[in-house]
Amino acid sequence: xxxxxxxxxxxxxxxxxxxxxxNAEIVCIKKSLSAETAHLATGFDIISVFTGDDASSEVMxxxxxxxxxxxxxxxxxxxxxxxEKANKYGIRVTNVPAYSPYAIAEHAVAMILALNxxxxxxxxxxxxxxxxxxxxxxxxxxxxxxxxxxVGIIGSVLVKIMHGxxxxxxxxDLIENDFLKKEYGVTYTDKETLCSTADIISIHTSFTPETKxxxxxxxxxxxxxxxxxxxxxxxxxxxxxxxxxxxxxxVIGAYGADVYENERGIFFYDLTGKDMKDVLIKKxxxxxxxxxxxxxxxxxxxxxxxxxxxTFYNIDCIQSNTPSxxxxxxxxxxENSIEQPVMNASL
Numbered sequence: 001x002x003x004x005x006x007x008x009x010x011x012x013x014x015x016x017x018x019x020x021x022x023n024a025e026i027v028c029i030k031k032s033l034s035a036e037t038a039h040l041a042t043g044f045d046i047i048s049v050f051t052g053d054d055a056s057s058e059v060m061x062x063x064x065x066x067x068x069x070x071x072x073x074x075x076x077x078x079x080x081x082x083x084e085k086a087n088k089y090g091i092r093v094t095n096v097p098a099y100s101p102y103a104i105a106e107h108a109v110a111m112i113l114a115l116n117x118x119x120x121x122x123x124x125x126x127x128x129x130x131x132x133x134x135x136x137x138x139x140x141x142x143x144x145x146x147x148x149x150x151v152g153i154i155g156s157v158l159v160k161i162m163h164g165x166x167x168x169x170x171x172x173d174l175i176e177n178d179f180l181k182k183e184y185g186v187t188y189t190d191k192e193t194l195c196s197t198a199d200i201i202s203i204h205t206s207f208t209p210e211t212k213x214x215x216x217x218x219x220x221x222x223x224x225x226x227x228x229x230x231x232x233x234x235x236x237x238x239x240x241x242x243x244x245x246x247x248x249x250x251v252i253g254a255y256g257a258d259v260y261e262n263e264r265g266i267f268f269y270d271l272t273g274k275d276m277k278d279v280l281i282k283k284x285x286x287x288x289x290x291x292x293x294x295x296x297x298x299x300x301x302x303x304x305x306x307x308x309x310x311t312f313y314n315i316d317c318i319q320s321n322t323p324s325x326x327x328x329x330x331x332x333x334x335e336n337s338i339e340q341p342v343m344n345a346s347l
Contacts, residue, residue, distance in 0.1 A: 001025070001045040001070075001319050006033040006053050007268070012304065019308035024315055038062035046070040046318055048311060051295065052264050055081040064089040072314040074307050075298075077234060078328055079207045080264075086329050093328040094314040098153055100303035105157035107297035108202050108232045111256030115228060115291050116141065142166035147198030149191060149214065150205030150233060151177060158202060159184050170194055173205075195222040200230065207234035215239060220246040226253035232297045235259040240280045247287055256291045257284070267295045 001024075005016070008028035020026065027044075031037045033053035039062060041047050047068055049055055055063070055071060060082050063071075072094045073081060086093045114120060116138040125132070146162050148155045151171040159169055163184045170187045171180070172194045180186040191214065195201065201223075205211050215229065216239040223229075229252055231238050240261055246252040260267065262278055276282055284290045298307070310326065317324035 002027065002043065003046040003048055003072075003315055004041050004044040005029065005048040006031065006037070007050040009268070011299075012308070015304045015308040016311075018305075019312040021312070022316060024312065024319065033059060035059050035062060039066060041068050042066040044068060046072065046315060048315075049073050049081070051075045051077060051080065052268050053080060054264065057082045057085050060085040060089065060091070064091065070094075070318045072311055072318070074311050077207060079234070079236065081328075083328055087331065090331055091329070092318065092331050094317070094324045094326045095328055096307050096310040096314075097326055099298065099306040099310065100300055101154040101157045103300040103303040104154045104204070104232050104297045105161060107258060107293070108158055108204075108230050108256075109161050111230050111232070111258070111291055111293070112141070112200060112202070112228065115254040115256050115289070120291060121288060144168070144199040145170060145197060146200045146202065147172070147194040149173075149194065149201065149203045151180065151186070151188075152204065154233075155202075155204040156180060158204065159186055167200075170197060191219065192222055195219045196224070198227065199224065200228040202230040203233040203237055205233055205237060207236045211237050213237070213239040213242075215243065217242040217245070220251055223251055225251055227251070228254040228256070230256045232256075232258040235261040235263055240284070244280065244283050247289065254289045254291075255284070255287075256293075258293045258295055258297045260284075260292070260295075263295060 003024060003026045005026055005028040008030060013028065029040065033049050033055060035058050038059050041063055045068070049071060050073065068091060070092045071081065071086065074096055076095060076097050078095050081093060083093060118136040118138060122136050142165060145168045147170045148158055149172045151159065151173040155171065156177065159180050162169055169184060170189055172189060172191045176188045205214065214237045220242055229243065238261065243252060243255055247255060260281060262280065266276065266278060266281060284292055314324045314326055
């Protein structure tokens with residue numbers, strides 16, 4: 001079987017090559033998956049996609065016509081893939097559910113520290129030979145209350161890190177972790193109480209219809225004046241327009257985002273010198289109390305290694321007609337088997 005990798009970055013190549021221990025036949029392209037590029041998958045049994053790729057209903061129609069029978073995403077999130085349509089067409093979909101919770105949690109902490117201690121402004125000032133500290137006042141994290149929305153694998157790592165700073169930790173999750181309550185003093189509560197109590201809120205929940213715009217005008221109205229909001233989870237969990245309004249009114253004191261609800265076509269691209277049409281992202285970038293990073297929280301050597309390894313594990317399961325532990329669709333491997341020998345070739 002042949003696999004087409006969409007949205008492949010140069011920095012991924014060494015990790016993919018090292019993980020391809022069984023010499024699966026793969027082709028890597030820079031282009032992202034869309035209605036305009038889906039036809040490129042013709043002749044490929046498997047495609048690999050990333051967060052910025054579009055595998056929506058229309059694109060799934062084209063992929064089905066092209067003969068694609070398997071999709072493996074190199075990410076945990078899969079809201080960019082129409083799973084219902086995949087089930088309809090018998091297209092097996094797999095993901096990488098966990099690659100490095102430390103990478104994401106540590107990036108959230110980096111954003112907290114950078115915003116609190118005005119690191120970006122300080123760096124800009126000293127490069128202009130301005131060594132004053134008038135605009136660089138922050139606060140001790142010790143003793144502050146951090147609210148974590150989504151206390152799963154990543155959120156649990158953040159609990160441990162922030163506990164080390166001496167923070168009081170409150171969480172909001174459908175499942176309460178007794179170990180975290182006992183060892184780190186985590187108190188679980190509802191999202192309304194969390195929003196009204198926390199000094200810092202960090203979002204680590206998955207994107208579902210229930211969590212879309214979880215942070216909105218109503219939730220922001222409950223927050224303490226000057227609250228810091230961090231989102232390294234899913235862009236769609238935050239209503240950006242409402243956050244901008246909260247920033248302008250001073251309710252939100254600082255906002256750090258590694259994800260953005262309209263990031264497709266923006267993040268992962270070099271748009272230097274180009275006029276971005278997205279009004280919301282332009283407003284965010286114009287604010288000094290906002291820190292935006294281009295969906296880079298995952299970008300550590302360890303995470304890239306794990307992503308590549310799990311992706312090729314999924315591909316190997318597909319080629320050997322065995323179930324992957326990372327299946328997102330409800331399709332029997334026998335239902336979707338291909339009665340032909342597996343093709344092997346070197347990169």
